[in-house]
Amino acid sequence: MSSILIFCRDCGKQVPSSQTRDGLCVECRVRRSVADLRNEHARLWRKRERYRSQNANVEQIGRQIARVEDRMGQRIKELVSNEREATDYLRKELEAARGQRYNIRGV
Ligand SMILES: [Zn+2]
Secondary structure: OOOOEEEOOOOOOEEEHHHOEOOEOHHHHHHHHOHHHHHHHHHHHHHHHHHHHOOOOOHHHHHHHHHHHHHHHHHHHHHOOOHHHHHHHHHHHHHHHHHHHHHHHHO
């Protein structure tokens, strides 16, 4: 089966047209779909670090973070049918969330 290569209109990467929707590659669709959850994740993480530095109980925030991560995983699974790929994307998103956090903290 031959597939036409097109440029993703977000990241500009060349991808087979069969893997795109609305001109976006899978990676960009995943990133967009979890953007709000990633911000929420970063917010909770900062909150937890603040609480921890005050020796407050962080157990509840830890559970909230886990819930956000679950929701990210669910959204990614809706976009990526292959379970192994979905796990890879989730890992990447969580790493990105961590990077975002460090950027904010580094300011
Ligand atoms: Zn893209």
